[in-house]
Amino acid sequence: MITSVYIHPIDQIGAQERVARLFSRSIKKESKVHALKMALSMIDLTTLEGKDSSGKVKQLCYKASHLHDQYPDLPSVAAICVYPTMVPIAKKALEGTSINIASVATAFPSGMSSMENKLDEVKKVVDDGANEVDMVISRGKFLSGEYDYVADEISQIKDACEKAHLKVILETGELVTLDNVRLASDIALNAGADFIKTSTGKISPAATPPVVLVMLEAIRDHYKKTGKKIGMKPAGGISKAKQAIQYLVMVRETLGKDWLTPDLFRFGASSLANDVLMQIVKQSTGHYQSGNYFSID
Amino acid sequence: MGKREDIKKTYKLYIGGKFPRTESGRYIKWTDPKNSTYVNVCRGSRKDFRNSVVAARNAFTDWSSRTAYNRSQILYRIGEMLEGKRSQFMDELMLQGASKNAAENEINRAIDRLIYYAGWADKYQQLFSRVNPVAAPYFNFTYTEPTGVVAAIAPDDSSLVGLVSIMAPIIAGGNTVVLLASELKPLCSISFAEVLHTSDVPAGVVNILTGYRDELIEHFSTHMDVNSIVYCGNDPDDIKTIQENAALNVKRPVVYADEDWMDQKNQGPYHILNNLESKTTWHPIGL
Numbered sequence: 001m002i003t004s005v006y007i008h009p010i011d012q013i014g015a016q017e018r019v020a021r022l023f024s025r026s027i028k029k030e031s032k033v034h035a036l037k038m039a040l041s042m043i044d045l046t047t048l049e050g051k052d053s054s055g056k057v058k059q060l061c062y063k064a065s066h067l068h069d070q071y072p073d074l075p076s077v078a079a080i081c082v083y084p085t086m087v088p089i090a091k092k093a094l095e096g097t098s099i100n101i102a103s104v105a106t107a108f109p110s111g112m113s114s115m116e117n118k119l120d121e122v123k124k125v126v127d128d129g130a131n132e133v134d135m136v137i138s139r140g141k142f143l144s145g146e147y148d149y150v151a152d153e154i155s156q157i158k159d160a161c162e163k164a165h166l167k168v169i170l171e172t173g174e175l176v177t178l179d180n181v182r183l184a185s186d187i188a189l190n191a192g193a194d195f196i197k198t199s200t201g202k203i204s205p206a207a208t209p210p211v212v213l214v215m216l217e218a219i220r221d222h223y224k225k226t227g228k229k230i231g232m233k234p235a236g237g238i239s240k241a242k243q244a245i246q247y248l249v250m251v252r253e254t255l256g257k258d259w260l261t262p263d264l265f266r267f268g269a270s271s272l273a274n275d276v277l278m279q280i281v282k283q284s285t286g287h288y289q290s291g292n293y294f295s296i297d
Numbered sequence: 298m299g300k301r302e303d304i305k306k307t308y309k310l311y312i313g314g315k316f317p318r319t320e321s322g323r324y325i326k327w328t329d330p331k332n333s334t335y336v337n338v339c340r341g342s343r344k345d346f347r348n349s350v351v352a353a354r355n356a357f358t359d360w361s362s363r364t365a366y367n368r369s370q371i372l373y374r375i376g377e378m379l380e381g382k383r384s385q386f387m388d389e390l391m392l393q394g395a396s397k398n399a400a401e402n403e404i405n406r407a408i409d410r411l412i413y414y415a416g417w418a419d420k421y422q423q424l425f426s427r428v429n430p431v432a433a434p435y436f437n438f439t440y441t442e443p444t445g446v447v448a449a450i451a452p453d454d455s456s457l458v459g460l461v462s463i464m465a466p467i468i469a470g471g472n473t474v475v476l477l478a479s480e481l482k483p484l485c486s487i488s489f490a491e492v493l494h495t496s497d498v499p500a501g502v503v504n505i506l507t508g509y510r511d512e513l514i515e516h517f518s519t520h521m522d523v524n525s526i527v528y529c530g531n532d533p534d535d536i537k538t539i540q541e542n543a544a545l546n547v548k549r550p551v552v553y554a555d556e557d558w559m560d561q562k563n564q565g566p567y568h569i570l571n572n573l574e575s576k577t578t579w580h581p582i583g584l
Binding site for chain 2: 286287288289290291292293
């Protein structure tokens with residue numbers, strides 16, 4: 001239970017300027033290839049659509065473990081991210097690989113359901129084999145000032161996750177201001193999140209650079225206070241390798257090298273993997289690539 | 298009051314329906330033959346080309362799926378718009394060294410060529426599609442489809458009619474295109490982009506770059522997302538580079554060596570065919 005809330009004010013222009021300066025950094029040649037491979041290893045390959053089928057999920061799982069067979073030294077992605085009903089299918093398809101299974105839960109993407117249902121859903125996906133759970137916070141409650149409700153919700157779900165990692169989606173596009181983003185981040189960090197995540201990808205704007213910066217700063221301050229390293233996952237709208245590298249620069253400069261690992265940083269994305277692969281092939285052949293030579297997803 | 302200074306135009310690139318400066322920040326100082334005027338023209342880079350291909354690829358689905366009738370109308374509209382900007386093109390062509398007569402003829406020819414291909418845009422399909430005789434219970438037919446994204450190096454010696462003669466058949470066939478304008482006479486190629494911009498041509502269908510051939514030819518010919526490359530010129534080294542690099546992803550290499558684009562002989566539906574693919578379908582029928 002949080003009894004008092006400290007509002008950490010955010011300088012919006014400052015955040016934008018800082019992001020602009022970090023993003024102007026140019027990463028070339030070997031460092032670029034290194035960054036691209038790192039980005040690949042951090043991807044939560046995602047499919048969260050109403051039209052998802054078991055075939056689509058199997059195809060995605062196959063892709064997760066065979067990113068580009070002509071380049072055998074590529075890492076695999078960190079996890080695949082699917083709806084609860086798809087977890088058993090993914091579990092079977094990923095047998096024998098080290099790829100994690102993340103499932104969204106808690107009435108994703110709206111979060112509009114009873115606490116009881118949410119807990120049941122979380123328990124079910126963990127039983128089915130998900131080792132990462134992506135929950136959404138109740139934005140309506142948050143915006144009407146019921147911060148305790150949000151904090152309680154997160155900690156109850158954290159308990160229900162047992163060994164599974166919990167990623168808390170703030171859905172920053174609905175939180176309106178950066179001050180709210182910071183406050184929601186602080187609540188999630190204190191309530192036991194293993195990762196905080198920007199968005200569901202279902203509403204626009206999704207992950208924007210200033211929002212990610214504010215969340216990274218919340219993680220940094222939390223680490224300084226408690227010594228606990230919490231992970232970060234920007235999601236939604238990250239489809240280009242260039243953006244991914246820019247985010248890696250931001251993480252490196254805000255949190256340091258320790259966070260440059262799939263254990264503490266992820267990208268939630270569906271088409272990012274192909275663009276990163278295209279850039280890796282471009283770096284090795286020298287020719288700009290075409291989507292025709294990469295898997296359709 | 299002092300003498301009024303003319304406001305000079307900045308000659309920029311045309312990519313995805315916008316007029317950006319080159320991302321490289323590099324410029325070529327272009328001087329007219331009489332050495333009386335100079336302008337800074339963008340020296341387009343590898344990345345400008347890459348951005349253009351992305352724009353052309355994004356525009357392709359919409360453009361290729363429009364009705365032939367609509368593409369025809371839009372080509373006609375480009376002709377109308379060019380007609381209205383006649384005086385501007387007169388000035389630029391004369392600045393680039395043409396006589397008044399020659400400039401006037403070139404504009405007339407460019408407009409006529411647009412109207413000519415506007416006419417063909419919904420007719421070449423009948424010419425190049427066919428029903429094939431096969432000795433089996435199939436209705437076998439072939440029809441045309443656009444090749445895709447075309448990279449085209451426009452003629453160096455004629456900046457308006459040359460560019461139009463290359464561009465019009467490519468887009469009439471439903472392709473999208475990235476053009477490299479004449480290196481010697483770049484001015485009216487850029488102004489032509491302004492005509493396109495006001496002619497209902499969707500953003501990205503035509504993209505126009507300026508810069509050095511020598512620098513860009515490698516990138517034009519190696520990009521894996523380009524399906525066809527059109528080259529106007531007769532430099533054997535250039536042609537060799539293009540043909541070799543085209544093999545990377547089996548681009549269609551089209552070379553126009555010495556065509557006089559003012560000549561009416563150098564127009565025709567076969568120019569459209571140069572950037573079309575044939576698709577053959579075997580449709581089972583009862584006997």
